[in-house]
Amino acid sequence: MLSPVCCRREFPTRSFFYFFPACLALLSCLLVLLIYGPATSFHLQSQRLHHTAAGAHVGHHENPVPVGSSGPAGRKYSVAGAALDGVSGVPTSSASGKTPPFPAEVERKREEWAWTKRQPPAGELGKGKDIHREVFHDAEFFSEGYEEMNKTLKIFVYPHSKDDPFAHALLPVASEPGGNYASESYFKKVLVQSHFITKDPSEAHLFFLPFSIARLRYDRRVSVGGIADFIQKYIFDISQKYPYWNRSGGADHFYIACHSTGRSAMEKAEEVKFNAIQVVCSASYYLSGYVAHKDVSLPQIWPRKGTSTRVASSKREKLAFFSGSLNSPVREKLLQAWKNDPEIFVHSGRLSTSYSENLLSSKFCLHVKGFEVNTARVADAIYYGCVPVIIANYYDLPFSDVLNWKSFSIVVATLDIPLLREILHGVSSDTYLELHKNVLKVRKHFQWHLSPLDYDTFYMVMYELWLRRSTVRLPLHSLSASNQLNRNTSKCV
Numbered sequence: 001m002l003s004p005v006c007c008r009r010e011f012p013t014r015s016f017f018y019f020f021p022a023c024l025a026l027l028s029c030l031l032v033l034l035i036y037g038p039a040t041s042f043h044l045q046s047q048r049l050h051h052t053a054a055g056a057h058v059g060h061h062e063n064p065v066p067v068g069s070s071g072p073a074g075r076k077y078s079v080a081g082a083a084l085d086g087v088s089g090v091p092t093s094s095a096s097g098k099t100p101p102f103p104a105e106v107e108r109k110r111e112e113w114a115w116t117k118r119q120p121p122a123g124e125l126g127k128g129k130d131i132h133r134e135v136f137h138d139a140e141f142f143s144e145g146y147e148e149m150n151k152t153l154k155i156f157v158y159p160h161s162k163d164d165p166f167a168h169a170l171l172p173v174a175s176e177p178g179g180n181y182a183s184e185s186y187f188k189k190v191l192v193q194s195h196f197i198t199k200d201p202s203e204a205h206l207f208f209l210p211f212s213i214a215r216l217r218y219d220r221r222v223s224v225g226g227i228a229d230f231i232q233k234y235i236f237d238i239s240q241k242y243p244y245w246n247r248s249g250g251a252d253h254f255y256i257a258c259h260s261t262g263r264s265a266m267e268k269a270e271e272v273k274f275n276a277i278q279v280v281c282s283a284s285y286y287l288s289g290y291v292a293h294k295d296v297s298l299p300q301i302w303p304r305k306g307t308s309t310r311v312a313s314s315k316r317e318k319l320a321f322f323s324g325s326l327n328s329p330v331r332e333k334l335l336q337a338w339k340n341d342p343e344i345f346v347h348s349g350r351l352s353t354s355y356s357e358n359l360l361s362s363k364f365c366l367h368v369k370g371f372e373v374n375t376a377r378v379a380d381a382i383y384y385g386c387v388p389v390i391i392a393n394y395y396d397l398p399f400s401d402v403l404n405w406k407s408f409s410i411v412v413a414t415l416d417i418p419l420l421r422e423i424l425h426g427v428s429s430d431t432y433l434e435l436h437k438n439v440l441k442v443r444k445h446f447q448w449h450l451s452p453l454d455y456d457t458f459y460m461v462m463y464e465l466w467l468r469r470s471t472v473r474l475p476l477h478s479l480s481a482s483n484q485l486n487r488n489t490s491k492c493v
C-alpha cells in the first residue's frame with residue numbers, strides 16, 4: 001500500500017515542476033558543449049599516446065577498459081575507451097602547439113596533476129619496504145590503512161563442533177589446500193589461525209560464515225542442487241541463535257567462495273546476496289548476484305611454493321601464449337583469429353609442451369574468459385613473470401581498488417581480438433620492460449602461504465574486508481527500534 005504522507009512530495013504548481021528541471025538540463029548541455037568542445041581534439045590525441053604507453057586503464061570505478069588500437073587497419077580508439085580514461089576528470093592536453101582551452105595557469109596545474117596521477121613516484125614503502133608505489137593507486141593510503149587493519153581488525157567466526165554433520169564443509173581442512181579452487185579453503189585455514197580472530201562477538205567488526213561451497217558440492221546429502229537450501233537454512237539458524245545477523249541484515253557478515261557454483265548458491269538467501277560481503281572468484285559485473293564495491297574479487301590461485309626461475313624479458317621469444325579448452329565463444333573467437341599464427345600461440349586441448357615452459361618463454365600470457373570471467377591463468381602468468389593480457393569483459397579484477405592493473409597488465413576487449421597482434425606490437429619495448437618489472441613486484445600479492453606473509457593474498461583480502469567494514473556500530477539493544485523503523489519505511493516501497 002502506498003502511504004501518501006511519507007511518499008508523495010507536493011510541489012507549488014505543476015508547471016514549475018516541469019519547467020525548472022528542463023531549464024537546468026538545457027543549461028548543463030550548453031556548459032558541457034562550451035567546455036568540452038575545444039578540449040576534445042587534444043583529449044583524443046593524448047589518449048592515443050597514453051594508451052599505447054601504458055596499456056589499459058582499470059580504475060576503481062569502471063569496468064576494465066579495453067585497449068583500442070591505432071594499427072594499420074586505421075581503427076581509431078573506441079570513444080568509450082577514451083571517455084572512460086577521462087573518468088579521472090583530466091582531459092590531458094598534448095604538446096600539439098594549439099592554444100589550450102584554459103588559462104595557462106589552470107592548464108599547467110592540470111598537466112602537473114595528470115602527470116603525477118599517471119606516474120606514481122617509484123620507490124618502496126611500508127614495513128620491510130615491501131610496497132612498491134608504482135603498482136598501487138595510492139600506496140600511502142594503502143600502507144596506513146594496512147597497518148591500522150593489522151592492529152585492529154577483529155573477526156568472529158560462527159563456531160561449529162567436530163561432531164557437526166557438516167563439519168567437513170564448515171571447519172577448515174586439515175591438509176594444505178591445492179588445486180584450482182584452493183583460494184576458498186586456503187583463506188579459511190589461514191584466517192582461523194590468525195591474530196584477527198576474536199571469540200568475543202561484541203568486539204568483532206565482521207562475522208565470517210564458514211561454509212565452503214566447493215565442499216558442499218561434493219556432499220551427496222546436499223549436492224549442487226541443494227546448496228541454495230543449505231545456505232538458506234544456515235542463515236535462518238544463525239539468525240535465530242545469535243542476535244548479530246538481524247542487527248544489520250547481514251551487512252557485517254562475509255563468506256568466501258571460489259567455485260563457480262557459488263553464483264547460484266545465494267538464490268534462496270537474498271540478504272546474503274544483497275547485504276553481506278561476498279568474497280568470490282567469479283567476480284563479474286555482468287552477474288546480478290555480484291555487487292562491485294560491496295563484494296570482493298578473490299583471485300583464483302593455484303598454490304605454488306617460492307618463486308619461479310626468473311626469465312628476463314629479452315629471453316622471452318614468443319609474443320603471446322594461451323592454452324585451454326574451447327568452452328566459450330570468446331575462446332572460439334581467439335582460436336579462429338590466431339590459430340597457426342607464428343607469433344601468438346593459441347592451443348586448445350592438451351599441450352604437448354610444458355605449461356610452465358610456455359609461460360616462461362612468452363612476453364604476454366593471455367587470460368581468456370571461459371565459463372567464467374576468472375581462471376587461475378592470471379595468477380599463473382604473474383607467478384612466471386609473464387605480463388597478463390586480460391580478455392574477459394566485465395571482470396572485476398582482484399584488488400583493483402588497491403592495485404593499479406594498468407601498471408602490470410593489458411586489458412583487451414573481446415571485440416578487439418582480431419587486433420591483438422597490433423595491440424601487443426603497439427606496446428613499446430620500454431613500456432614492456434616496465435610492465436614486466438611490475439609483474440614481479442605484484443607477485444607477492446597473488447600467493448598463499450600457510451603462515452601468511454605481509455601483503456600476500458591473505459592479507460590483501462583482509463585489507464579489502466577492512467575497507468568494507470561498517471563505521472557505524474549498531475548496538476544490539478536498539479534492535480526493536482530499528483525493526484520499527486524498517487516497518488514504517490517499507491510502507492513507502
Ligand SMILES: *[C@@H]1O[C@H](CO)[C@@H](O)[C@H](O)[C@H]1NC(C)=O
Pocket residue numbers: 127147150195454
Ligand atoms: C601484521 O601483524 C602480524 C602479526 O601481529 C605481524 O607479524 C606483522 O609484522 C604485521 N605487519 C605489519 C605490516 O605491521
Ligand SMILES: *[C@@H]1O[C@H](CO)[C@@H](O)[C@H](O)[C@H]1NC(C)=O
Pocket residue numbers: 239240241242243246
Ligand atoms: C531475527 O529476525 C527473525 C525474523 O524477523 C526472527 O524470527 C528471529 O527471532 C530474530 N532473531 C533474534 C535472535 O532475535
Ligand SMILES: *[C@@H]1O[C@H](CO)[C@@H](O)[C@H](O)[C@H]1NC(C)=O
Pocket residue numbers: 484485488
Ligand atoms: C512507526 O509507526 C508507528 C505507528 O504507525 C509509530 O508509533 C512509530 O513511532 C513510527 N516509528 C518511527 C521510527 O517513525
